[in-house]
Amino acid sequence: NMAAVAAGVTLCIYSVSYATNNAGSIQQKCRVFITLRIYICNMKKGIPTLFIVIICFVTTKAQWVNIPDTAFGSWLKSEYPTCLQGNSGIGWQMDTTCYGIVTETNVVIVSAPVINLYGVQYFKRLKSLSCINETLQNLPLLPDSLTGLACYGNLLITLPALPATLTYLDCDANDISSLPTLPSGLAKLYCSGNQLSTLPSLPASLKELRCYRNAITSLPLLPDSIRLLECYYNNLSSLPKLPDSLLTLTFH
DSSP states (O other): OOOOEETTEEEEEEEEEEEOSOSSHHHHHOSEEEEEEEEEEETTTOOEEEEEEEEEEOOOOOOEEEEOOHHHHHHHHHHOGGGEEEETTTEEEEETTOHHHHHOOEEEEESOOOSBOTTGGGOTTOOEEEEESSOOOBOOOOOTTOOEEEOOSSOOSOOOOOOTTOOEEEOOSSOOOOOOOOOTTOOEEEOOSSOOSOOOOOOTTOOEEEOOSSOOOOOOOOOTTOOEEEOOSSOOSOOOOOOTTOOEEEOO
């Protein structure tokens, strides 16, 4: 118990209770919480009034995942040193709850000998991913938040399912033989210099299509929004109906 006088009230009783993460809506959100039960006595009327104050301390336990590609692990260590443990000899682990990982929005990897980008899927707020290094062979599932993907000039033979949020895709100069279903909001698709023989249905939002230097025999229906079409050096004998919106066409 303690007493104090301030602004016409007396603090009569002060008690503290402590709990860990048990059942209940508050506990489900807090790792640790403290409840302060404060009884305020009105000096004029002598009527005790109960106030309950809950102080929540949120702590997050580290969650470590293996990073199989040592080059990617080394790159991550250089960019997010507090989020990685290990070394290139014993291997790397990344804390998927680390602040730098969960808040990053833009990742650019250039000239690092990365083969496998496993681990990038834990960048939950990632908007733009660029990996241009001539060695990449594997892309994992991508974050749902991703809007731009640039992976040109690599050794990819497939792409994972594309996030619904994606508006820009540049996978030029790989060995890709087929593309996954394209997101409905995709605006720019650059897929030249691959092994494509067909293209998937094009979304109505598409404005630019660059698909030259492939083995494409026919193009799908072109959306009314398209402005640029570059499709030379393919096996095309004809083109579909060209929308009035088209401003640039390169076709041999």
